[in-house]
Amino acid sequence: MTRKPQVNVGVVIVSHSSKVAEGAADMVRQMVGEAVPLAFTGGNADGGLGTDVAAILAAIDRAWTPAGVVILVDLGGAETNSEMAVEMLDEARRGRVSVCNAPIVEGAVIAATEASGGSPLEMVKRMAEELSPQ
Amino acid sequence: MDEAVRKRLIEAMARTVIAHADELTELDRQIGDGDHGLNMKRGFEAVLEALPATAAKPLPEALKGLGTTLVMKVGGASGPLYGTFFLALGKTIPDAPTATTLAGAFAAAVEAVKARGKSQAGQKTMLDVLVPVAAVLSAGGADLGPRVRAEALAAAEATIPMKAMRGRASFLGERSIGHPDPGARSSALMIVAVCDAIGA
Numbered sequence: 180m181t182r183k184p185q186v187n188v189g190v191v192i193v194s195h196s197s198k199v200a201e202g203a204a205d206m207v208r209q210m211v212g213e214a215v216p217l218a219f220t221g222g223n224a225d226g227g228l229g230t231d232v233a234a235i236l237a238a239i240d241r242a243w244t245p246a247g248v249v250i251l252v253d254l255g256g257a258e259t260n261s262e263m264a265v266e267m268l269d270e271a272r273r274g275r276v277s278v279c280n281a282p283i284v285e286g287a288v289i290a291a292t293e294a295s296g297g298s299p300l301e302m303v304k305r306m307a308e309e310l311s312p313q
Numbered sequence: 314m315d316e317a318v319r320k321r322l323i324e325a326m327a328r329t330v331i332a333h334a335d336e337l338t339e340l341d342r343q344i345g346d347g348d349h350g351l352n353m354k355r356g357f358e359a360v361l362e363a364l365p366a367t368a369a370k371p372l373p374e375a376l377k378g379l380g381t382t383l384v385m386k387v388g389g390a391s392g393p394l395y396g397t398f399f400l401a402l403g404k405t406i407p408d409a410p411t412a413t414t415l416a417g418a419f420a421a422a423v424e425a426v427k428a429r430g431k432s433q434a435g436q437k438t439m440l441d442v443l444v445p446v447a448a449v450l451s452a453g454g455a456d457l458g459p460r461v462r463a464e465a466l467a468a469a470e471a472t473i474p475m476k477a478m479r480g481r482a483s484f485l486g487e488r489s490i491g492h493p494d495p496g497a498r499s500s501a502l503m504i505v506a507v508c509d510a511i512g513a
Binding site: 233260 | 351389390391393396429
């Protein structure tokens, strides 16, 4: 039997804290195993609390699939830095990476569950964002 | 604009941010996560390291280089916000700006910050300094330097009675009232440093 090529949307978790990012990623893995490309990053370039655009770009690269990538973030700087990172991607990828307005842990787990079923990027994002009051 | 002036401008901003890092961190401790000074210091130390190469380029490229360094090194929301400001400024400004072309480029950069931060004036952010300074620049006229300087400092002070609507400070609601906004303060410091550096 030939293995189906990986076409599921990838998930990137961006927290101010590497422990939060790693813990959220553990919860995603428990739910979907290896079915979804997953990467996480937390902390600034000095290893303190914060976020790092270069590390976010690297995480997008690790979770990249042609189906695209959703990014789950915690607080303001994580969102702003993630949006900045998306703009710095080459044009081919930029339109396929989306920052979700959703709580980081719940959003990551729901997005990954949706992605594991093969849903397209827009649907994965929408499911995660349904967690946020509009 | 010659290389020595570019170097002086960028260095003046970096030195003032680094010199005021503790003050900025203390302001951020009051209403935020207490890292603004540290983050800005990290970013501007990287700016100083890159300064010889940055200042060697024409003004638009030098400003884009400055913006990119801040985006990559600051590590908080202020990185992409200030980074976006300088990237947008570099995109619009000519190598030898006049008061008019500076005002236009500054206004474009302020619009880019609004878009990046999904914010506007009145929400207790750096925009509460940048927007009124852009207005002074656009109005032009005599004694522009002293008026820009005075506006920047007064506008930062004017954030004290404001209630934060964006960023970590907004979680405090009414309790954010009574403290100056750290980003407004760092913006004012940099604007004053630039005025000093060009003797305006």
